[in-house]
């Protein structure tokens with residue numbers, strides 16, 4: 001637990017102008033550059049809106065896309081009828097049947113009370129001219145869309161609110177923050193400057209979990225001395241991604257308490273404290289720029305620039321020993337920053353100046369098979385970074401979620417216009433395949449909101465750019481996906497050996513059970529362009545949602561019914577591929593999102609993410625949970641940057657113990673399971689080179705649904721294995737419920753007992 005303030009850095013984006021070559025496409029005019037006219041709005045505003053919510057109780061009248069101007073938005077406040085359909089004011093249940101995009105055209109929206117960001121909703125501003133949400137001087141409430149309950153307390157906090165408090169609810173919130181999935185807010189300027197400097201004005205209240213993102217948002221705050229403004233306010237939650245954010249002014253850029261969070265590319269200018277963390281179990285900051293802030297701090301920070309800041313990272317705890325918490329710094333450039341790491345009211349731990357910190361840690365350092373921890377506040381071994389992973393300035397490469405803001409509406413093709421139904425019952429395999437075959441590389445393919453059932457492999461050719469709407473679902477179903485001895489891809493991204501770009505965003509890949517033989521996404525494409533083959537805000541969700549047939553009614557906790565199998569393997573990066581994954585959640589449901597949100601299920605998916613790629617591979621803000629054999633497996637992989645990765649072991653294990661109900665399949669290089677390995681591997685690495693893990697949260701909270709094992713870290717013995725043939729660099733590793741945090745060749749090496757850190761145990765560095 002670090003209390004601190006921080007300023008980090010943004011990777012300057014090299015604008016990529018790319019000629020798109022479509023392979024396997026028969027279209028005659030390649031897409032080329034965007035042709036939107038200077039005054040055109042963002043394409044999303046005017047594209048035909050015909051997305052549906054296939055499993056809504058009234059799909060014919062339910063409206064997925066809502067332009068706030070159609071709901072009376074003019075200047076001061078927005079009345080949105082989502083309040084009628086969705087929760088408001090009490091404890092809310094999760095639901096996958098009310099997906100929505102709330103779109104804000106260019107303009108300035110004066111708001112005097114919060115806009116509520118509902119469950120399963122994307123708030124999207126015009127990406128060409130981001131709308132300004134201007135908090136009125138009289139603003140009351142917590143955060144900025146729809147009618148909002150006022151807070152029990154009276155502080156004035158504008159901005160978007162992802163999880164409102166219930167008035168007089170004793171701190172109760174609408175949503176359980178650890179189950180607050182599927183939300184995204186993009187392309188806004190949130191301006192708090194008309195509010196009094198003394199008001200604790202807040203841009204966004206963001207209490208969220210996996211499959212959430214904040215992206216391309218500028219926060220304008222007071223620069224008055226002693227002001228109380230803050231950009232993001234987050235007290236709890238459980239994971240997620242945010243990136244491409246700029247904070248100007250304020251007392252705090254981000255005031256945060258959360259776990260397993262990934263932040264990429266933020267700039268904080270002139271805040272008193274850039275990042276203030278009340279608690280955390282693992283935050284990875286990648287690419288941060290901090291200018292003229294009073295203090296700065298974080299947990300695992302890679303590629304940072306800070307200037308004219310008294311302290312880069314300030315720790316609330318004394319700097320003696322374990323209480324100091326874990327800090328890892330890599331490639332941190334300081335300009336006129338006298339103290340690099342310091343303690344509140346106390347000592348300088350690491351002097352600053354104008355200097356570069358190559359690789360430094362505070363915490364326990366391990367190497368090889370030695371079980372003894374060495375607590376350091378010192379330089380630590382740096383990872384080998386493959387040049388293919390780095391941008392031209394030597395930072396880990398990053399690429400923003402593509403939004404195609406320069407493209408005109410007629411450069412898109414809608415799959416519904418081409419005959420796909422997306423109603424969750426019609427077999428759309430042929431219709432979708434025809435769209436990809438005809439338009440890949442010539443149009444951006446728009447998958448209107450809906451659930452598209454496919455009964456056989458759908459191939460997304462190299463050269464494709466495809467965009468969903470409120471997480472359009474591709475659902476594999478039927479006899480093709482039944483045989484675990486002969487598994488078959490639901491979606492195949494390129495064929496082995498294919499070269500070209502692929503961009504996938506805002507899509508969920510899923511199955512309808514049973515589907516023990518489904519490889520949900522097989523990724524074969526290779527791009528010579530850095531980050532050319534990638535996926536953003538796209539997820540693999542297995543069971544737990546309407547239409548999957550894997551719900552609490554037929555797959556309640558404790559069942560071992562073979563019909564509750566959801567997949568053989570969720571995501572396979574094959575040996576010739578490479579990939580950029582940002583904000584990807586691979587989740588086999590542990591509970592049913594559509595039956596109250598808390599009823600547990602036992603659903604079986606064999607494997608999470610398997611990478612055999614020779615790289616470069618970036619997994620930025622990814623998570624993989626509840627798969628039977630492993631969450632992440634790297635076999636013969638090379639040149640990967642993984643930061644942060646998060647896992648959970650299935651709650652039912654060890655009943656049955658893995659690989660049951662699957663079997664070990666050597667064609668997929670499965671680990672073998674000794675009789676003592678009665679739980680899934682979170683991470684299993686075999687014969688792989690130059691793998692950097694920069695932040696990991698590997699959790700094992702249950703044993704056959706019981707939690708007494710948490711008391712003495714016996715929910716599982718080993719969770720993370722690296723064989724001796726691999727070169728892996730591990731930083732900022734947190735675990736919960738396990739006896740050994742890391743093993744070498746399946747022998748425990750890092751004892752969890754060496755690194756207590758609040759709720760979790762943390763090891764700062766492991767190298768071979």
Ligand SMILES: *[C@@H]1O[C@H](CO)[C@@H](O)[C@H](O)[C@H]1NC(C)=O
Nearest residue numbers: 171177234235236237257278
């Ligand atoms: C959320 O965080 C606040 C601290 O800001 C704490 O008081 C509250 O108990 C937390 N709620 C949950 C549900 O963890």
Ligand SMILES: *[C@@H]1O[C@H](CO)[C@@H](O)[C@H](O)[C@H]1NC(C)=O
Nearest residue numbers: 011012013244245265398400
């Ligand atoms: C970083 O974010 C800014 C906007 O905040 C954006 O302009 C820039 O392209 C981003 N850079 C990368 C590498 O994503």
Ligand SMILES: *[C@@H]1O[C@H](CO)[C@@H](O)[C@H](O)[C@H]1NC(C)=O
Nearest residue numbers: 707708709710711712713714
């Ligand atoms: C852990 O605690 C349980 C009781 O909750 C006990 O049965 C078990 O023996 C303990 N295991 C170890 C290794 O201490």
